[in-house]
Amino acid sequence: MANxxxxxxxxxxxxxxxVSSVTALTLRSMQFSCISELTSVLQGxxxxxxxxxxxxxxCRPGPFEVLPPPSLTLADQLRxxxxxxxxxxxxxxxxxxxxxxxxxxxxxxGLVEAVTCEKLCGAMNPEMLQSLSVHxxxxxxxxxxxxxxxxxxxxxxAADECKPAISLLKRLGxxxxxxxxxxxxxxxxxxxxxxxxxxxxxxxIVVLGAEKFRWMDRVEFAFDAEYSQxxxxxxxxxxxxxxxxxxxxxxx
Numbered sequence: 001m002a003n004x005x006x007x008x009x010x011x012x013x014x015x016x017x018x019v020s021s022v023t024a025l026t027l028r029s030m031q032f033s034c035i036s037e038l039t040s041v042l043q044g045x046x047x048x049x050x051x052x053x054x055x056x057x058x059c060r061p062g063p064f065e066v067l068p069p070p071s072l073t074l075a076d077q078l079r080x081x082x083x084x085x086x087x088x089x090x091x092x093x094x095x096x097x098x099x100x101x102x103x104x105x106x107x108x109x110g111l112v113e114a115v116t117c118e119k120l121c122g123a124m125n126p127e128m129l130q131s132l133s134v135h136x137x138x139x140x141x142x143x144x145x146x147x148x149x150x151x152x153x154x155x156x157x158a159a160d161e162c163k164p165a166i167s168l169l170k171r172l173g174x175x176x177x178x179x180x181x182x183x184x185x186x187x188x189x190x191x192x193x194x195x196x197x198x199x200x201x202x203x204x205i206v207v208l209g210a211e212k213f214r215w216m217d218r219v220e221f222a223f224d225a226e227y228s229q230x231x232x233x234x235x236x237x238x239x240x241x242x243x244x245x246x247x248x249x250x251x252x
Contacts, residue, residue: 022047035058043071069098072100078102102123103128105128106129130150131151150178152172157185177213178215179219
């Protein structure tokens with residue numbers, strides 16, 4: 001295959017198992033009968049550096065399914081892992097069978113159980129990670145260890161997640177952050193405006209004043225719904241950052 005990346009969907013033909021030129025693999029809306037079907041696909045792509053699973057499922061393996069450890073080539077070269085699925089704990093356990101640390105530079109474990117995130121973080125090289133996306137389980141990440149983290153994306157789905165989101169920034173062990181993004185899912189709030197009342201803006205300003213945020217050039221708020229005066233509200237809450245041209249508004 002000439003392309004350096006491949007994307008497949010549920011109704012596509014079976015994936016080729018030996019694709020030496022592929023470096024990035026995205027699987028969307030696919031279902032496997034067992035985890036070994038998925039891992040066999042990954043084993044056949046020795047140059048894989050980026051893996052994204054979006055709405056990918058498999059039936060939970062029975063107690064007698066034994067998985068061979070992943071090839072050391074795969075374990076050595078994988079740099080980006082993005083998962084948008086609940087059924088990934090077996091995949092993570094399979095990756096850990098390689099017996100060596102994963103040098104991930106970007107990780108997005110969306111909608112994943114906290115215990116799964118803890119396992120993955122425990123097997124990562126903490127000096128490598130540069131971009132992290134956090135969803136629903138912020139406290140499970142060993143963020144204090146990621147001293148070279150540059151970008152963080154924090155999803156907020158409810159009012160009671162506002163305070164932990166700011167607490168997470170306090171715990172970051174990074175020495176030099178470049179960007180912070182809050183993805184606000186307002187449909188889970190009582191009203192879109194409720195977010196502005198629940199979020200502690202004064203505390204956020206204090207946290208962002210820490211030395212590790214000295215070189216930060218972007219604070220972004222992404223909303224899943226448009227409503228009037230959102231940008232005006234943000235500039236009122238973060239006037240100094242707005243004057244410095246660091247406040248951005250976008251859509252989730």
